[in-house]
Amino acid sequence: MSLISPYALNSHRQYKGNLHTHTTNSDGVMTPQQVVDLYAALGYHFLMLSDHDHVTDIHALNHRGMALIPGYEITAGGGHLLYVGGREVLPHNGDRQSVIHAVNDRGGFIIVNHPNWEEDYSHWPQAELNRLQGFHGLEIYNGVSERAEGAALATDRWDMLLSKGRQVWGFGNDDTHETYDSCITWNMVFAEEFSMESLIAALRTGNFYVSTGVHIDAIHVEGNLIRIVSRDTQCFRVIRDHGMILAALDGPEMCYEVPDVAPLSYLRVECYGRGADMAWTQPFRIA
Ligand SMILES: [Zn+2]
Numbered sequence: 643m644s645l646i647s648p649y650a651l652n653s654h655r656q657y658k659g660n661l662h663t664h665t666t667n668s669d670g671v672m673t674p675q676q677v678v679d680l681y682a683a684l685g686y687h688f689l690m691l692s693d694h695d696h697v698t699d700i701h702a703l704n705h706r707g708m709a710l711i712p713g714y715e716i717t718a719g720g721g722h723l724l725y726v727g728g729r730e731v732l733p734h735n736g737d738r739q740s741v742i743h744a745v746n747d748r749g750g751f752i753i754v755n756h757p758n759w760e761e762d763y764s765h766w767p768q769a770e771l772n773r774l775q776g777f778h779g780l781e782i783y784n785g786v787s788e789r790a791e792g793a794a795l796a797t798d799r800w801d802m803l804l805s806k807g808r809q810v811w812g813f814g815n816d817d818t819h820e821t822y823d824s825c826i827t828w829n830m831v832f833a834e835e836f837s838m839e840s841l842i843a844a845l846r847t848g849n850f851y852v853s854t855g856v857h858i859d860a861i862h863v864e865g866n867l868i869r870i871v872s873r874d875t876q877c878f879r880v881i882r883d884h885g886m887i888l889a890a891l892d893g894p895e896m897c898y899e900v901p902d903v904a905p906l907s908y909l910r911v912e913c914y915g916r917g918a919d920m921a922w923t924q925p926f927r928i929a
């Protein structure tokens with residue numbers, strides 16, 4: 643048995659980013675520059691201003707040393723989607739499958755937003771996620787949902803997709819509307835260098851992890867061995883198909899030999915730190 647890891651460059655530097663923020667160009671309380679200033683002050687390296695059905699112009703802004711990724715949140719006429727790399731608003735179209743195809747054709751990619759938002763946790767019914775093809779990522783943690791109906795965490799939805807063999811990366815985004823929605827969850831990208839190209843390449847290939855406070859120092863995979871070093875982690879959980887827990891191991895370092903059990907089509911690791919702090923690796927497929 644051999645694991646396929648997206649963490650090819652894990653000894654490289656890590657860059658912190660959020661791909662989902664609102665500004666006064668939709669229903670956020672901060673101007674675009676105030677949002678950029680806030681995230682720069684919090685030590686972020688990249689940010690996407692993602693207003694509802696509106697591409698906020700990033701060229702006029704002082705980037706404060708961050709990489710600003712163009713894009714917006716596709717909102718009207720259906721479930722919400724992030725269009726990463728979007729430079730123009732697509733025609734409003736309730737048929738989300740054609741929207742996803744249009745974004746892929748234009749060289750961007752789609753992240754499905756806050757699937758467990760709303761009173762019945764059904765902003766995105768699972769049957770709809772099963773039907774839609776071609777989306778790149780899923781918000782496994784949506785920060786603003788901590789103060790909205792439903793759940794911020796959506797690893798349940800992710801495991802259901804991964805168990806069907808779907809290739810979907812997990813993302814953690816604040817979905818900032820108020821100042822206090824910032825720095826709840828983020829994406830930590832392993833990249834060779836700090837450039838828009840290398841950040842986007844890492845986001846495309848899954849060379850990042852999601853955090854709400856736990857830092858992962860290194861992820862090494864060789865054959866059927868996973869080694870993770872995380873100074874913040876008190877307990878690791880290895881999750882397999884259908885969300886089953888394969889193992890629970892003490893931190894801060896895990897060296898785990900994956901046993902030959904069935905079913906086994908992917909593994910992913912959850913890192914539990916102090917209080918509610920966590921980190922989530924991307925899935926490792928079984929070759
Ligand atoms: Zn939304």
Ligand SMILES: [Zn+2]
Binds near residue numbers: 662664715817
């Ligand atoms: Zn939003």
